[in-house]
Amino acid sequence: MPTTEFLLSGGRVVDGTGAPARRADVAVRDGRIVAVGPELAAAAARRVDVTGLTVVPGFIDPHSHSDWSVLGNRDAQSTIRQGVTTEVVGNCGVTYGPLADGGAGEARRALRAYGYEGPVDWRAFPELLDAVHRRDGGTAQNLAWLVGHTALRDAAGVRGPDPGADGLARMSALLDEAMDAGALGMSSGLEYGSGRDATTGELAGVARVLARYDGIYASHIRNRDAHLLDAVGEFLAVARQSGSGGLRAQLSHLNVRHDTGAPDGAWHDAVERLAAERDAGLDVLADMTPYPHGIGLATGLLPSWLLADGPAGAARALDDPGVRGRLRRDCDRYWRFVHKGQWDRVVLATSPATPELEGLPFPEIAERRGQDCWEAFFDVLRAAGPDMGAVQLMGRLFTPEHVAEAVAHPLFCLGVDGFTSRTEGPLAARTRHPLFFTGHVHYLAHHVLRAGTLGLEEAVRKMTSMVADRFRLAGRGRVEAGHHADLAVLDLDALAAEDTFAFTGTYAAGVPHVLVNGELVVHDGRHLGTRPGRYLAGR
Template identity: 90%
Template sequence: MSAPEPQTPASRVTALPAGAPATSAAPATPAASASAVSHAVDVLLSGGQVVDGTGAPARRADIAVRDGRIVAVGSDLRCEAARHLDVTGLTVTPGFIDPHSHSDWSVLGNRDAQSTVRQGVTTEVVGNCGVTYAPLGDAGAEEARRALRAFGYEGPVSWRTFPELLDVVHWQDGGTAQNLAWLVGHTALRDAAGVRGGSAGDDGIARMAFLLEEAMDAGALGMSSGLEYGSGRDAPTGELADVAAVLTRYDGIYASHIRNRDAHLLDAVEEFLTVARRGGLRAQLSHLNVRHDTGAPDGAWHDAVGRLAAEREAGLDVLADMTPYPHGIGLATGLLPAWLLADGPAHAARRLGEPGVRRRLRRDCDRYWRFVHKGQWDRVALATSPATPELEGLPFPEIAELRGQDCWDAFFDVLRAAGPDMPAVQLMGRLFTPEHVAEAVAHPLFCLGVDGFTSRTEGPLAARTRHPLFFTGHLHYLAHHVLRAGTLGLEEAVRKMTSMVADRFRLSGRG
């Protein structure tokens, strides 16, 4: 199954000086030969250096566009064009495809998606890490409304099913500027099915399977899991495999934010591979990286990548993806234990006012971004906080100093102030070393994504996306990793951002 065809904007083309990357954002079909241009086209780009996304060397070529699609790429195309752009000395690439995006969180409040479209991103694979705002039970609708409000959406949460969400996103209010390809979140399936704790039971599995089938019939590409936070972290391996078995009938893909990326990285990778093997699934290991100084054994990342390579050699269709910066976003509730969150965020926020609970939490939050338990709060900034927006963008040592507290109490107070909006509190962390990022970016098994969401230059999103990740993350691969650091060549970087992703998610006519 493929995602429903979204409303697609007119052809857009960006070009930069030779030696620097650029993007042709028009959705492309396989280019016809020059002789196929038998009548007028809308746009003719002539004289540019084309990096076509296959990994082939850049070559001088002209590009003809008609009705928003590339119809020919060749030398010295001769045809009438409503608009002729001489791009001699510039580089042109296909539109980029982000394999790991969370723009489904921001799309309802930011349909123009200028922050990514202007980077040449034309397609995003959304619904990652188990967190989607459909399907929803009635009890989850209010929580979803609160969370989406933090991303600039003030409208109603009128949908409950995944097909209804797709209708709201793609066919109301003018659609979206970019193309979106969807995964459905396992945590959302769990919550909508009323599954709590570690045992779903046969009935719970059946309810989740039904909801997944409904999403796949509506055009979802597959299912994602997020096993470090939310109710997804309570799910045993057997549940994941049983629900993911639905994907086999649709040739769907399983993408996973795995259970651990520090001391137990290899165990988490084995769990991912177990789910993929049991269903014979195509599977994508999301942002396979190791957070710095969190207890991972020496060589753990190389061993994990080696396991993927060995399984792939044995016939299992597995790949991974990576992010461009040493920084990344995270959910603040990921640090909190299940016993505090069991009765919902509002109840958890009230309990954060109890001194005994806080003392216990200081010992029992060592599960996510574990470097904070070594006192490395300087690596964490508050990114999104609906109740304390004046603190957004500040590192926690500065927040603590302003409030006359230590960092743990400052963290607990931010969450307590959020109350029922606690799930919307997000962090920005300095998670990885630059050397680790570069090694993963260059690895042949890794697609290149950003793990962010679209933003704006005004309104709630602007205040909550101060890090360059949201406005230059895709271009950072080219400006930094290609041109400045030489991590990989331009042609290979473009391939990892276009055709590799399209092949991975079986997208056609995009990028």
Template identity: 80%
Template sequence: MPAATAPAVDFVLLGGKVVDGSGTPARVADVAVKDGRVVAVESGLRAEAGQRIDVTELTVVPGFIDPHSHSDWSVLGNRDAQSTIRQGVTTEVVGNCGVTYAPLSAAGVDPARNALSAYGYDGKVTWRGFAELLDVVHRHGGGTSQNLAWFVGHTALRDAAELRGTGADAGGIRRMVRHLEEAMDAGALGMSSGLEYGSGRDATTDELTGVAAALARYDGIYASHIRNRDAHLLDAVDEFLAIAGRNGLRAQLSHLNVRHDTGALPDAWHEAVGRLAAEREAGMDVLADMTPYPHGIGLATGLLPGWLLGDGPAHAARLLDDAEVRARLRGDCDRYWRFVHKGQWDRVVLATSPATPELEGLSFPQIAERRGQDCWDAFFDVLQAAGTDMQAVQLMGRLFTPEHVAEAIAHPLFCLGVDGFTSRTDGPLAERTRHPLFFTGHTHYIAHHVLQAGTLTLEEAVRKGTSMVADRFALHGRGRVQVGAHADLAVLDLAALAAQDTFAFTGRYAAGVPHVIVNGRLVVHDGQHLGTRAGQYLPRS
């Protein structure tokens, strides 16, 4: 008997409307995939296929690429990327805001293990260097469902170099650069910084410029959660542009937005965006990104002053025993989410608190009422209970006005990100992500901003969440439905998405994305995760 002939292609998506990521109008076409690549995009395709999937009345798009994700925090506890892959997200750019769990000093191992356990990881922290962490994520333990491209965090570099306080000397900068070079040699995209919290906020402009100089040798990117997004927004933007400009770097300004009612001048955001546009005109490769909701996550320690945190979280927890320290703090926490100093605690929910999980999901007025306290003492008690894990305490805040969110999303210099992390509906992650940001943040762009509010056209929203991001981070061959591209694809049911309230938290995975393909392999089929881990590590090109 003759051997069976292999089909011409692995599978075909039949009869869908293709929005190819380029921004051009949708067209009806079949999409054929073979050996992980798109091999045809044409109507009436007759190739013999191993599998034929009828997507008539549905929309085929490139898999979404999140330009600003923190899924490196949760990937070890959620390798199947349940909440994001089910939204059609096939690639996430991680390691943002300066916070990565590598490189690690010996003193950083226990805090990293405790923090990662809050995201569902119950294994050992065996790595120290950045390349070792990549091995754990991508080469051991079963892989991932989604592709990941990584930044290394400046705060992690600082902590690994065992620096405290301001004014890193030449030796400290050399140690940070050594760790940075190791990460870049392992394929990191570049360095991210987070300058509103942790030891990152102790870094001077000169320190950041000195460390970032090493990126130029790799054509690396400098991404930054800048130092201020309220009264001193423009100073913070100028600092970001100076660090990138002095080193001739590509630059990404993370979630460039202004928190509502925190002291920013009325036109500060427009002037900030204007400065980015002017730098682009002058030749700097700089872009920004935005988030989909008026809500966002934040680190609780961002509200605390440096004098409390200078000797580490354990010492800070002991200081919080002192009533005089607490009294002083009430007048000296006017930073980061400054609206709490106006008494607007109702805008803040406790999202992640390993030491007091029974309070997670409650607003601070609710916590205060439950404990018979005011909101400040409730806040201090949560941080004190966390002790050495204080940096793991996360908040969810109502930060922006809907009008501001829509304006930033529509701006041509902004990619579309979520600033969350992939979650799941069971285990520790489920308890700590009770907000639609984690489950429908990506589909919200389509369901709300395209189909309901009309903030963007479908073609433009898809472009800003796919090819624009792929081009920004040099993820070659991704972000488009075209012949030769990697077959990262998502199939959208626009009618189902249009009918959804993606502002509501349901506790379920997103609906409206029946099929998701990563590197030519079905990961989600008919709305069900198949357990496929087809993701790849995407090193810097």
């Protein structure tokens, strides 16, 4: 057998297909897996003893926002240390490209909150890809990109519900440009930003571009409470109307926020609708998050009339007590539980103008300031001014039972809906929640090893080959000869002992070795500083 660069010897392999674990060595050469089998007699340039450990495909996050933080964290510290070797980014309609000239300042300020101090000198989506992948040594992890529909709207100068023929043509041209550059598809975010103004007809019209590339449409749908089924229906209508036979479509984080007015059984009805559409030939799946908690944009609570003149105008309007009084009635949207007084479920996660309040629940913020929670919320947004869009919340959104049911469901891939972070700098201050540091291994530590929500082999499949197949990431997601050597080595005993519900301010334990494209990035729990990640282009 020829010399290999690495031989992972002595471990057991969970190959990502759902097949039972088996004892096997894994040989790697020139960035590829060249053999998988018992007691390989390879003359390896480097042998890594993984006796007692488990080798799996590197995890692939189907719903990541690491495009927000990668420029300030090219080493992908918090995610690569969990065994995440690929992230599908550009979700929920929000990407920092394409940009109109007038949007560069807002993008620069938002990216600074994620630790990036460099120039925002790109405008077109392909130029953003160059900035991420061809500057400053690239990235530790692979990234596959969606382009955000809200970004297309803003770059095309579209405001309000009627883009007109010219606006639709401009958005379509920008999407064409992104798809030519290798984007996998388009995402939409219909609960916030100018994306909330888009009609079903606009979404379907722009998404028709995707049909020419066999691209995928991913959507943060318009509602996940009282009108969940209507929102799911709109999502399916866009997929059906946008191409012959329908588009491939991914329903992002299909979950229902607790105590927000959803009818009994609404989530089950939505999932049954997806299953029926799949049976009828539409290629549609969903994904889920690991915790009862999730991140959200603070502006999602605000009505469109306040945001009509942009974030700076909205901030100025908040000086008017009459406006604030009206907002107390008109903010019953997005996280609707706050209108039941459940502010204890909301933590201020990211607030560049008031960093001293980050990490605090709103009742504590209000108490410190001698206000009620609404006034404290409005003051935080007012202080942000033009950077209002960068204010993020962390909410206790779902019941544990609901999370477990979705995690185990066969139509759901497993993602985190967060972004890669680190334990120092601006990112550390703004990611004080286990979602960012143990969200991926929480699926294994909690849902597999403690709660028994699903078995190890199935969990790994839903985090690897299921995602690779879904987004057509060829040669990824399996421990199989010929595949790219994206590999993670797990210490299941260490994972079982880790409290992944607790935020410790440290990186995850239990993943001692990680390879990306055949290169060690994490070895014996230490990040080596290597950046072998690639841009995984579509088609």
